[in-house]
Amino acid sequence: MPTTRTHPATQRSEHTREALLRAGTLRFVEHGFEGASVEQIAREAGVNKALINYHFGGKRGLYVAILDTTFGEIREGLRALAQSGGTPEQLLGRMLDLFRVMAEERRPGFPALMLREAMAPGERFGRLIGPHLAAMVNVVRLIVERGIREKRFRKVDPLLTHLAMIGGMAFFFATQKGREHLAVQGAFPGRFPTGEEFVEYMKGLMLNGLAVERPPRRPRSERSRAK
Amino acid sequence: MPTTRTHPATQRSEHTREALLRAGTLRFVEHGFEGASVEQIAREAGVNKALINYHFGGKRGLYVAILDTTFGEIREGLRALAQSGGTPEQLLGRMLDLFRVMAEERRPGFPALMLREAMAPGERFGRLIGPHLAAMVNVVRLIVERGIREKRFRKVDPLLTHLAMIGGMAFFFATQKGREHLAVQGAFPGRFPTGEEFVEYMKGLMLNGLAVERPPRRPRSERSRAK
DNA sequence: GTCTATAGGCTGATAGAC
DNA sequence: GTCTATCAGCCTATAGAC
Numbered sequence: 001m002p003t004t005r006t007h008p009a010t011q012r013s014e015h016t017r018e019a020l021l022r023a024g025t026l027r028f029v030e031h032g033f034e035g036a037s038v039e040q041i042a043r044e045a046g047v048n049k050a051l052i053n054y055h056f057g058g059k060r061g062l063y064v065a066i067l068d069t070t071f072g073e074i075r076e077g078l079r080a081l082a083q084s085g086g087t088p089e090q091l092l093g094r095m096l097d098l099f100r101v102m103a104e105e106r107r108p109g110f111p112a113l114m115l116r117e118a119m120a121p122g123e124r125f126g127r128l129i130g131p132h133l134a135a136m137v138n139v140v141r142l143i144v145e146r147g148i149r150e151k152r153f154r155k156v157d158p159l160l161t162h163l164a165m166i167g168g169m170a171f172f173f174a175t176q177k178g179r180e181h182l183a184v185q186g187a188f189p190g191r192f193p194t195g196e197e198f199v200e201y202m203k204g205l206m207l208n209g210l211a212v213e214r215p216p217r218r219p220r221s222e223r224s225r226a227k
Numbered sequence: 228m229p230t231t232r233t234h235p236a237t238q239r240s241e242h243t244r245e246a247l248l249r250a251g252t253l254r255f256v257e258h259g260f261e262g263a264s265v266e267q268i269a270r271e272a273g274v275n276k277a278l279i280n281y282h283f284g285g286k287r288g289l290y291v292a293i294l295d296t297t298f299g300e301i302r303e304g305l306r307a308l309a310q311s312g313g314t315p316e317q318l319l320g321r322m323l324d325l326f327r328v329m330a331e332e333r334r335p336g337f338p339a340l341m342l343r344e345a346m347a348p349g350e351r352f353g354r355l356i357g358p359h360l361a362a363m364v365n366v367v368r369l370i371v372e373r374g375i376r377e378k379r380f381r382k383v384d385p386l387l388t389h390l391a392m393i394g395g396m397a398f399f400f401a402t403q404k405g406r407e408h409l410a411v412q413g414a415f416p417g418r419f420p421t422g423e424e425f426v427e428y429m430k431g432l433m434l435n436g437l438a439v440e441r442p443p444r445r446p447r448s449e450r451s452r453a454k
Numbered sequence: 455g456t457c458t459a460t461a462g463g464c465t466g467a468t469a470g471a472c
Numbered sequence: 473g474t475c476t477a478t479c480a481g482c483c484t485a486t487a488g489a490c
Contacts, residue, residue: 468477
């Protein structure tokens with residue numbers, strides 16, 4: 001079988017596989033499954049295009065392998081997070097940090113992969129991505145439900161909370177390149193916020209937005225400026 | 228010229244154009260530009276595929292026409308919103324309502340179109356979508372800045388506010404079908420929230436999250452349950 | 455304006471030498 | 473495992489009849 005290695009991994013084949021996974025990720029993230037071509041991926045990986053068929057059984061096989069490894073890693077990170085201690089506020093913050101690290105460092109482009117799959121749900125969507133997404137929803141749900149139980153959060157819907165928070169994050173990181181692109185053309189207004197900036201903003205928004213006590217409608221006077 | 232009509236619009240050609248625009252939107256939204264085929268679009272529109280070239284000058288021409296009309300309408304709605312009166316809170320709420328109406332009724336699929344473009348920024352991205360996005364950012368910026376000036380909002384960054392809010396909205400509506408799909412397979416946890424539900428949630432999150440007075444860290448006792 | 459027929463390019467995949 | 477050569481299929485676009 002091509003996809004499961006028979007020889008020790010200390011061979012050129014390992015390099016080939018990983019080069020294809022890396023180049024494939026880049027192309028699939030930017031152009032989607034249909035938009036990417038195996039020739040371009042192979043060229044970018046510096047290997048012959050026939051090797052995509054040999055190692056992964058075809059274009060779709062490469063794509064599935066990429067989704068698998070990517071979301072497997074995300075899920076592992078979530079598992080560790082769910083077991084760690086702290087207040088619900090801290091856990092939510094740590095989840096946002098994890099998302100950023102994955103999106104910017106460990107698995108660049110994973111938000112775009114996720115979004116593309118969710119927008120064009122084929123058969124594979126449910127089987128492949130579904131369980132991983134469900135795990136993500138579940139972590140948020142546990143945190144939010146605990147926050148509510150401990151009277152730290154308002155009685156919000158955990159699923160809607162997940163959608164608003166993770167949706168905002170996925171959108172931001174999936175469209176970072178687009179903003180850069182616009183920036184170069186001078187077509188985008190204002191600054192080009194970094195991932196860290198956005199994550200800090202999101203933490204503030206969520207923690208204030210979820211907090212129990214409602215602020216008074218009329219502000220008395222100017223106080224506590226957010227730095 | 229094919230794209231600008233010379234004859235009165237009371238002809239079959241008008242029907243053909245609109246059938247192609249409608250079918251094209253569906254296909255482009257679901258499969259992206261590369262993933263959609265003109266043959267399928269023409270079949271779905273019930274017209275001959277050569278007419279795509281006649282009326283729009285080709286596949287790309289049809290796509291551009293779709294982006295143009297879609298985002299033109301969004302922008303018009305925003306213009307009206309910006310001129311209407313009310314508190315910053317009301318304006319933000321009305322903007323979210325407008326987004327939902329556009330995404331679910333007037334221009335189904337527009338969030339997906341926006342996302343796909345933003346994820347794969349080509350040359351046309353800046354020229355075509357850029358100005359429309361800039362207009363969107365600008366409306367949020369004006370509202371948020373007024374809210375801050377009037378001491379109703381915290382001193383938040385308007386651009387980050389826009390990204391979190393509109394990003395969450397775009398994500399939600401672009402992935403609605405995906406959730407339905409998962410729901411059928413039983414792979415998605417929990418309910419399947421409607422657009423209206425999500426918009427109401429987002430209003431609450433933003434207004435609480437942006438509000439001036441910070442809630443105390445320790446809740447005194449259980450009060451004011453959010454309905 | 456609409457349709458049929460067809461051209462021409464590109465894509466993913468495979469057979470077979472090394 | 474890697475590479476070259478090649479194929480069949482699909483896709484967009486066009487020419488020309490009506």
